[in-house]
Amino acid sequence: xxxxxxxxxxxxxxxxxxxxxxxxxxxxxxxxxxxxxxxxxxxxxxxxxxxxxxxxxxxxxxxxxxxxxxxxxxxxxxxxxxxxxxxxxxxxxxxxxxxxxxxxxxxxxxxxxxxxxxxxxxxxxxxxxxxxxxxxxxxxxxxxxxxxxxxxxxxxxxxxxxxxxxxxxxxxxxxxxxxxxxxx
Numbered sequence: 001x002x003x004x005x006x007x008x009x010x011x012x013x014x015x016x017x018x019x020x021x022x023x024x025x026x027x028x029x030x031x032x033x034x035x036x037x038x039x040x041x042x043x044x045x046x047x048x049x050x051x052x053x054x055x056x057x058x059x060x061x062x063x064x065x066x067x068x069x070x071x072x073x074x075x076x077x078x079x080x081x082x083x084x085x086x087x088x089x090x091x092x093x094x095x096x097x098x099x100x101x102x103x104x105x106x107x108x109x110x111x112x113x114x115x116x117x118x119x120x121x122x123x124x125x126x127x128x129x130x131x132x133x134x135x136x137x138x139x140x141x142x143x144x145x146x147x148x149x150x151x152x153x154x155x156x157x158x159x160x161x162x163x164x165x166x167x168x169x170x171x172x173x174x175x176x177x178x179x180x181x182x183x184x
Contacts, residue, residue: 006049010111034048091104095121123153147178
């Protein structure tokens with residue numbers, strides 16, 4: 001029942017969009033199967049699903065077309081480091097503005113931070129800083145440095161991502177388009 005509830009919550013967050021064979025292949029390369037990651041960490045998968053549904057751990061980033069829940073390899077890292085009971089307060093405290101911290105916590109829990117290789121307050125904030133800097137910079141040499149750093153933080157995206165996020169993703173707008181336009 002928990003697996004079905006998690007899938008229903010995932011679709012509530014992300015909408016219902018088809019995963020193509022290419023999407024499935026990408027996700028299988030970039031992410032881990034939840035049941036396998038739980039087994040490696042000695043965790044009960046249904047308990048982890050319950051923690052996701054309770055807003056204690058992030059939702060899966062993807063459901064493959066076969067329904068398999070796909071999560072980042074470092075899913076448990078922050079909770080293990082900080083402690084599950086303290087994770088929310090610690091996470092929110094990483095932002096100067098509590099409202100921003102709370103917003104980022106909710107975004108973190110949604111599982112939609114598939115735009116980062118590793119989802120931590122530091123990488124979330126750095127991505128935001130880089131996007132703002134890229135938007136404000138006109139010097140091509142400086143832009144290249146900023147774009148290269150953003151590229152190092154972000155994995156590729158899937159066609160599925162462009163459906164669930166209703167259009168181009170940050171890689172499209174702040175990496176690929178700039179490289180194409182400026183030739184770097």
